[in-house]
Amino acid sequence: MEPRRFSGKSHWYHETQSSRCPADVLPLVPEAAWVDDRLLLDLSLAPDPALAQEAWINKARKLIPLLFPESVTINRLHTLSSYDRLSTALTVAQVWGVQRLCNHYAALLAPQPGPDSSRESNRRLTQITQFARQLAISPTVIDATARAQLDESGLSWYDRVTFTQIIGFIGFQARVVALFQALQGQPVRWVPGLDMLQDAPPERFSQPEPRWAADLPPVAISHANENQLKALTACQPQLALRELSHVLVYDAEVLNLLPELCEALSEGIDEGDRALVTLLTARINGSAACFHQTAQRWRGEPNLPEAMRNGERALLAWSHNHPRERAIIQAVQQLTRAPDRFSAAQLNPLREQGYDAQAALRLLAWSGLCGWINRLRMGLGDER
Secondary structure, rough: OOOOOOOOOOOOOOOOOOOOOOOOOOOOHHHHHOOOOOOOOOOOOOOOOHHHHHHHHHHHHHHHHHHHHOOOOOOOOOOOHHHHHHHHHHHHHHHHOOOHHHHHHHHHOOOOOOOOOOOHHHHHHHHHHHHHHHHHOOOOHHHHHHHHHHOOOOOHHHHHHHHHHHHHHHHHHHHHHHHHHHHHHHHOOOOOOOOOOOOOHHHHHHHOOOEEEEEEOOOOOHHHOOHHHHHHHHHOOHHHOOOOHHHHHHHHHHHHHHHHEEEHHHHHOHHHHHHHHHHHHHHOOOOOOHHHHHHHHHOOOHHHHHHHHHHHHHHHHHHHHOOHHHHHHHHHHHHHHOOOHHHHHHHHHHOOOOHHHHHHHHHHHHHHHHHHHHHHHHHHHHEE
């Protein structure tokens, strides 16, 4: 259904219901807007509340006011309004189906004044909403034409980077919330009709050495300001961010925190396990360049990257004799494809293989971060 825009409209369900009545602006769960913890959304964390104060969680929390500030100043280079940001967040949250997350962003969006009702504004919101949904659930359909439409809709280079960061972050947040819900043993609420992310086709990985090339012109060192130079320097130790950094630095404040999140989350994770998770998420999402980059540095079982490249059946056959890796693979697959269906049933095999709650959370949250970075690659450039 084509989006409709009214100031103060009801957002019970994004793009499906609206109201012309200014007084009728309450979302389905209005209290979901008011949370103390904007990352975990006030989940009850008994019996181990200390898990919510992990360093990587605190780093992730700092990103939220940067991506969703209380007020946004619109100018020629930065045109994404609060409405645009929260509308995008709700679109991606609905793709992943984690109800607590949907309620939160629906409640935040409800009182926001929407764009005017002009044909141009309507077309713009339609295009960015469609792009956000596709990059979230079907990243392999994003191509140069889809990215060019963002330029046509009036998004600046700065907007495109921030917009893509929001899409990636909400996917990461959905998985973090799903992990903590599973840790609490909360029942899974499967909403019929929601799509599941389908694995990228094997032929996407047939090119021997795929390279990533940005659509946006990189920020030249000679033109970078002090904050941008700081962010570029911080990215150099992080292989996953290094080649993206000269484009991501259009939003230097967010980029400054991303390397810190990567570093904090990777601490305590076995390097081989981290590489396995990175390979698997890239394979599912279709990020061939990321997959190739990780496979080149793979030091584990030599047959695994090839089995993973060939698809689900080959990977299942390989994992039959590797119970520890099988537990990781099954958990990452479920969390990556459908976080709304992730439950304690996927966490328990990891616990049986010797992972405590802290280690399991870190490892699986790493898969959410990898999915975020995969979408930065696919949303901002081509893999050739």
